[in-house]
Amino acid sequence: MSTTSPIPEPTPEDISRGLAEIERHLSAQPPPAPPSPADRDTKRVQRLRAEVTEARLLRDLQADETPLMLDTAKVRRHRKAAHEAARLHELAQDPAMRAWQAARMRRVLVTAAMVSLALALGWSTAGVQSFAAAGAPAGSPGWLFAWLVEPFMSLALLVVVGARAYLGTRGTPLNDPKLVRIEWLFLGLTLGMNAWPHLPWALPAGEDFSFSRLVLHILGPVVAVAVVTALPIILAAFTALDHGRGERLTGLTYGANTHDPVRTAGPNVPALIERARALIASGDLPAAPSAYRLQRVLGCGMNDARDVRDALNPPTK
Structure with a gap:
């Protein structure tokens, strides 16, 4: 039979030491937080408080006009189209562009005239063969x-x-009287041979005169005469076009203490000239940039770009 040792009774010092440990533990614990008003609110109050908070945030956000300053996709498309139309209009005023358009239209008209003349002469082939x-x-x-x-x-x-026609498109009209007489000789022969068998006095006996048949047979020669007459006049008018180059070179003024000519048309031209010179010095532009290159790099209009180009590259005397 085992016996257990009796538990010693605590001394007053042990009791004091234990009480001190309990006090230190309790003092180290944070005080309990008071319950928040939200914990004491009902669910209805909580929903209403959230709704009011959301409304205040929406009011502050709606007062900000930053989203209204942004371009929509439709606005961007319209701005792009307007910018493109302005650039095309500006390009259409360029003398080189106007000269190119005139040359293209002249080629189209000459080609149409020559095709029409060939068809008209081909139309009269049957009438000439009959004659x-x-x-x-x-x-x-x-x-x-x-x-x-x-x-x-x-x-x-x-x-x-x-x-x-070819010499007329090259600015050298060929109006020699001998060539003109040769043209009218061939056209007169073609017209006469087409019309003669259908004139009243040349019809076989018993055949009635038909004005519509006569017009139908002389239609080809008449068209040929019209083309040959009108084509030199049209080409002479195209040759007389200057495409506005004379207007672009007028209005130059020269500063008293400067070497470069500066136009007075654009108020920002002097500043653009200085920018262009700085870009040339840094190698971002060639020594003799074109007006189109200056327009893209400087972000200016074509007229100001031409002014800058002429100021940087004055014409040699």
């Missing part, structure tokens, strides 16, 4: 050779008209 065959049987040598009359006359006429 030249003079009643020869179909398939006979005379009937076959009659088909060659209009082609060789048309080729000779096209040589003269083509030469005059």
Whole structure:
């Protein structure tokens, strides 16, 4: 039978030491936080408080106009289209662009005139063949050779008209009286040979005169006469165009103490010239930049870009 040792009774010092430990532990603990008003509020009060807080935040955000300053996709498209239209309009005023447009239109008109002339002469081939065959049987040598009359006359006429048209597009009108008389000779022969078999006194016995048939057969020669007459006049008008180059070179003023010419048309040209010179010195621009390059780099209009270009590269005397 085992015996247990009796537990010693605590001494007054042990009791004092234990009480001190308990006091230190209790003093080290933080005081309990008072309950928040939200914990004491009902659910209805909490929902209403959240709604009021949200409304105040929405009011502050709606008062900010920053989103209204942003461009929508539609506004961006319209601004891009407007900018493109302005650039195209400005480009259309450029003398080089106007000269290119005139040259293109001149080529189109000359091509259309020559095609129309070739078709008109081809239209009259049947009428000339009928006149030249003079009643020869179909398939006979005379009937076959009659088909060659209009082609060789048309080729000779096209040589003269083509030469005059080409030289006219190069600014050298060819108005020699001999060539003009040759043109009218070929056109007169074509017109006469088409019209003669259908005139009242040339009709076979018993055949009635038809004005519509006469007009139909002389239609080709009449169109050829109109083309040959109008084409030199049109080309002379194109040759007289200056495309505004004279206007661009006027209005130069020279400063009393400066070496470069400066135009008075653009108020910002002197500042643009200084910027261009700085960019040339830094190597961002070539020594003789074009007006289009200056417009892109400086972000100015084409007129000011031309002014800057002419100021940086004064014309040699």
